[in-house]
Amino acid sequence: MSLTIAPDPAAMLEAAGQSGRHWLRRLVERPPAVIGLAGVIVVVVVAVFAPLLAPYSPVASSFQAVLARPFTAGHLLGTDELGRDVLSRMIYGAQPTLEVGVLATGLALVVGVPIGLVSGYYRGAADMLAMRITDVVLAFPFLLVAIGLAAIFGPSLRNVVLALGIASLPGFVRIARAEAMALREQDFVQAAIVTGVRDRVILFRHLLPNMAGPILVQATLTIPGAILGSALLSYLGLGVQPPTASWGNMLATAQEYLFNDPWLAVFPGVAIFLATLCFNLLGDGLRDLFDPAMR
């Protein structure tokens, strides 16, 4: 038996492609996951093509039509307190929501996975350091981090991404660390260590690709949390600043008109809820694929 340590790139690519088709096919067999995937695609399309889809500018106010009820001519979802078209604001509002969800998750992944990888593989001092970092991060609620950043730098989308990215970090560190610890004991990694493959190669070519599944699941389940977090921060006025529309800041203004014009508070909430639900459905579906015991 010959031990092939250096992976053949072509074979790897083929294997990745095959397993990729495989899990995609299995995912499609689950109705909740398909609904989730479809919803996620809709949100992405709406956010990307907002300028083409929105009937009006999201910030153009019309004082002839202030607080028009839904289904009035020309305004399917009515208008807000400044006469801005609610449907258009809803469509544009998908942009900051999705942006924060994806960027915060990406930030946590890019920073958290290498930390977890190194700490799980080397253990010892590196592990100690990584665990203490997550302890400190866990001691600060994301709202407090966002408040701190807003207090220091003023409220902005970037602070929201930073705050939610930092808060999502421990999840990725934990996953990557647990996977690295388990994979390290496997024969192919032990063989690589014994034959003197460089650590960097072991970490990024042997360990990382083998933990892609759990990391993908973690990412898909982190996005809905970040979407809820970003809506919450923008509801509090710490996120995207008006007049730019976000579902969260639309809800904040809507609450002032709750008694007479309650529909204003209904649409953005439904949108946040459905977007979060779809990402959760997709994430749950992916997790079931990688960990069928938990179904």
Added chain:
Amino acid sequence: MKVYVIRRLGVSVFTLVVASVLVFLGIRAVPGNPAIALTGNANLSPAAIAAIEGQYGLNKPLPVQYADWLRQILTGHLGSSPVTGMPITTELSSAFPITVELTILAMLIGIVIGIPAGIIAAVRRGKAIDYAGNAIALFGLSIPSFWFGILLILIFAVLLRVLPASGYVSFLSSPGSNLSHMVMPAFVLGTGVAAVLMRQMRSGMLEALRADYVRTARAKGLPEPSVVLKHALRNSLVTVATVIGLQLGVLLSGVAVTEEVFGLPGVGDLTINAVFQRDYPTIQAVALITAAAIIVINFALDFVYAFLSPRVRVEGAQ
């Protein structure tokens, strides 16, 4: 056990020190002069700035400033708010009970709904009740708490007029009125907690039910309720305790925004107002106290692990 406790204590103290350094440095990261940040007055003369720097010791080296600051906090001097002029300890002592009451009520609702629901879903895995429970939990997990709060206000305060939309009455002055103000916010937060707990409880329970000791318990003829409630439950509670620790930050963020939705003058409301008024000393005090509270609660949860699982006790001692 003793080694485990001492080690966890060491970790907690270390985390607390790092957290306090971050909070301390945070206020120095505010652009411009820290004297302006601390007093909230942007129109200070150079002489006044120098006077404040002397008063707060801002002209000393940073480590000395940190030590002084720590000494003040440990003796209960959090300073006073430049916006209201009130001592921060006074403001916190009126806000704190509200937040604590809300958090405890929410946790109770969450535990009472979430734990049994998770057990039932795991035991009846794949049955209709499992699917229904999962679907409801997924809804609870996806609904924005503040929007859920607004919907409840719309239904129970605006349409049915049975509950107050906002405000707070102390429990001591009128228990009935206190609870009528608390029921909606506590329910909003509690359902979120229940959703998380239910999912964790279910997966922890499924894992435990597959374990060898559960098979042994069944094999020796123990009745099923005893197997589930005595053997499997105890071990799956370990996972749940972990999740509670991890979720604490999310829960406290939720508490803050719920206070804002329902007009409750708690710590969250205090902090959010402080941001918009650039009241840095208040933000600093709240940040430190919150971080300390989370670290202490997590330390307490470490005891719960050790109590629930002998495995943790032994591994911790190694």
